[in-house]
Amino acid sequence: MGNALLQYATVLMLTIFVGIEIIAKVPSILHTPLMSGSNAIHGVILVGSMLVLGSANTTPETILGFLACILATLNVVGGFVVTDRMLEMFKAKPKTAAAKKDEVAS
Amino acid sequence: MSRGTLIDLLYLVSATTFILALKGLGSPKRARLGNIIAAVGMLIAVVATFFKQVDGHSLHHVALILIAMAIGVVIAVPTARFVQMTAMPQLVAIFNGVGGGAAALVSITEFVHIHSSRPATYVTLEVLLGVLIGTVSFSGSAIAFAKLQELMTGRPVTYPGQQVLNAIFGLAGLVVIIIILVNGQTLLLWILLIISFILGIAFVLPIGGADVPVLISLLNSFTGLAVAASGFTLGSNLLIVAGTLVGASGILLTRLMSKAMGRSLSNVLFSAFGSVITASAGGADQRPVRSGSPEDAAVLLSFASRVAIIPGYGLAVAQAQHVLRELAEELEAKGIDVFYAIHPVAGRMPGHMNVLLAEANVPYEQLLELDEANSEIQTADVALVVGANDTVNPAAKDDKTSPIYGMPIINADMAENVLFFKRSMRPGFAGIENELLYNPKTTLVFGDAKDTLTKIVAAVKAS
Numbered sequence: 202m203g204n205a206l207l208q209y210a211t212v213l214m215l216t217i218f219v220g221i222e223i224i225a226k227v228p229s230i231l232h233t234p235l236m237s238g239s240n241a242i243h244g245v246i247l248v249g250s251m252l253v254l255g256s257a258n259t260t261p262e263t264i265l266g267f268l269a270c271i272l273a274t275l276n277v278v279g280g281f282v283v284t285d286r287m288l289e290m291f292k293a294k295p296k297t298a299a300a301k302k303d304e305v306a307s
Numbered sequence: 308m309s310r311g312t313l314i315d316l317l318y319l320v321s322a323t324t325f326i327l328a329l330k331g332l333g334s335p336k337r338a339r340l341g342n343i344i345a346a347v348g349m350l351i352a353v354v355a356t357f358f359k360q361v362d363g364h365s366l367h368h369v370a371l372i373l374i375a376m377a378i379g380v381v382i383a384v385p386t387a388r389f390v391q392m393t394a395m396p397q398l399v400a401i402f403n404g405v406g407g408g409a410a411a412l413v414s415i416t417e418f419v420h421i422h423s424s425r426p427a428t429y430v431t432l433e434v435l436l437g438v439l440i441g442t443v444s445f446s447g448s449a450i451a452f453a454k455l456q457e458l459m460t461g462r463p464v465t466y467p468g469q470q471v472l473n474a475i476f477g478l479a480g481l482v483v484i485i486i487i488l489v490n491g492q493t494l495l496l497w498i499l500l501i502i503s504f505i506l507g508i509a510f511v512l513p514i515g516g517a518d519v520p521v522l523i524s525l526l527n528s529f530t531g532l533a534v535a536a537s538g539f540t541l542g543s544n545l546l547i548v549a550g551t552l553v554g555a556s557g558i559l560l561t562r563l564m565s566k567a568m569g570r571s572l573s574n575v576l577f578s579a580f581g582s583v584i585t586a587s588a589g590g591a592d593q594r595p596v597r598s599g600s601p602e603d604a605a606v607l608l609s610f611a612s613r614v615a616i617i618p619g620y621g622l623a624v625a626q627a628q629h630v631l632r633e634l635a636e637e638l639e640a641k642g643i644d645v646f647y648a649i650h651p652v653a654g655r656m657p658g659h660m661n662v663l664l665a666e667a668n669v670p671y672e673q674l675l676e677l678d679e680a681n682s683e684i685q686t687a688d689v690a691l692v693v694g695a696n697d698t699v700n701p702a703a704k705d706d707k708t709s710p711i712y713g714m715p716i717i718n719a720d721m722a723e724n725v726l727f728f729k730r731s732m733r734p735g736f737a738g739i740e741n742e743l744l745y746n747p748k749t750t751l752v753f754g755d756a757k758d759t760l761t762k763i764v765a766a767v768k769a770s
Contacts, residue, residue: 221559230335232657234332243534245321246533249537253420279401286387
């Protein structure tokens with residue numbers, strides 16, 4: 202068991218606390234976009250897929266790595282686009298509605 | 308600075324953006340920015356990876372990597388862009404599933420790659436965990452997708468000895484892992500793969516449709532952990548940070564979501580919610596209900612001074628959000644006060660209704676959350692239930708035998724009158740009879756929500 206493993210374990214432990222701390226107080230309307238956003242973030246497995254495909258020596262490795270790259274790209278791209286589309290609905294629209302009301306009132 | 312250090316530095320930047328993004332996603336104002344920050348961080352990481360040295364050489368198969376990415380983009384962008392808003396939960400499920408699949412494939416490939424060099428036991432363990440969790444997430448998400456897409460029944464699928472069988476599958480997985488660790492049989496990896504695949508399916512089958520969003524959140528968390536496991540194998544801090552972030556926050560999010568439904572996580576996962584037909588529901592079918600025409604509904608609404616609209620999944624299915632807003636505007640023009648009572652789990656995912664109504668330009672200040680809505684609803688003359696069912700079911704308050712007992716609901720029955728739009732007398736997604744339908748205050752308007760609303764708008768305009 203090398204120093205590297207210990208270092209990774211340290212990162213793991215600290216990140217667990219960060220992950221829990223960071224979303225402790227999220228309003229329920231944001232649960233779904235948050236789930237979708239974190240879904241996109243674990244698409245970082247694309248980097249891992251690139252590394253295994255990039256170091257593949259045999260045909261089976263190449264095929265598996267290639268498939269992994271496709272799936273991971275789907276995860277990343279799909280994840281971010283879906284999240285953005287969800288959040289698009291939350292953007293300035295309510296503000297403009299409020300602004301209109303103010304205009305009428307004034 | 309050497310190239311390796313620079314790349315690691317860029318990975319650090321990328322990992323930081325993920326943390327900032329998750330933080331941003333927790334507040335309505337910065338959520339969209341948060342998502343974009345994460346996307347930029349991801350781009351940085353991916354571009355940096357192209358210049359990385361592995362096993363002492365630069366990346367092989369760069370062309371293949373680019374082709375794979377191109378295929379992924381070509382499939383993902385149109386799917387994510389043009390699928391109906393109602394299908395969002397399925398999309399999240401499927402994109403999560405492929406992520407889990409990718410993590411499992413990365414672990415398998417790495418196993419094949421390093422196997423000949425007799426890796427240390429802990430390296431093998433990391434690989435096996437990555438395969439197990441990633442595959443469970445993959446097959447579980449596929450079943451969740453099938454349930455939401457209604458390719459299969461949304462009801463819980465149960466069979467005798469289910470829990471025991473699932474426990475046996477889980478144990479079998481552990482035993483195979485231990486055997487591989489002890490004598491390093493490559494062949495057994497494929498058996499582990501099969502067991503994990505079955506385990507994912509068996510785990511999801513007994514979970515009822517209404518609980519699937521909670522489940523997706525949990526599977527999302529699993530994929531994060533699988534990614535973290537791959538990160539250990541590949542020696543990548545970036546993967547460990549990103550995977551663990553998602554894993555840890557995902558588990559907490561899953562708990563928050565089940566809490567919003569008034570249930571515990573284990574209740575969601577293991578109770579086969581909705582499969583029990585309660586005694587009180589048995590004789591309920593034959594009782595009389597009062598039904599009315601859209602015109603009757605229009606009259607009732609026109610004479611109200613305060614109207615509470617309670618939307619549910621049916622609104623999304625009927626794509627009736629625009630007509631609904633039109634009706635609300637017509638009523639407001641008559642000086643009637645209108646507000647929307649939003650249940651946290653209305654629809655197929657939390658926030659579903661907010662998204663849907665925001666799309667129809669419904670002003671934010673009219674959307675009231677559960678507690679506020681319940682205190683306001685007592686002063687409402689009409690509670691208009693559009694496509695909601697379980698979230699207004701009084702059984703959650705009164706009937707201790709009901710599977711949804713204890714879930715907070717919107718007290719539609721506290722309003723003076725209840726208008727209930729329904730396609731048929733069929734029970735809701737959770738499969739539970741709704742007492743509110745038989746309440747003397749309630750008038751049922753049968754038909755497609757959009758048609759009904761269009762007719763009511765016309766009638767209100769004419770009056």
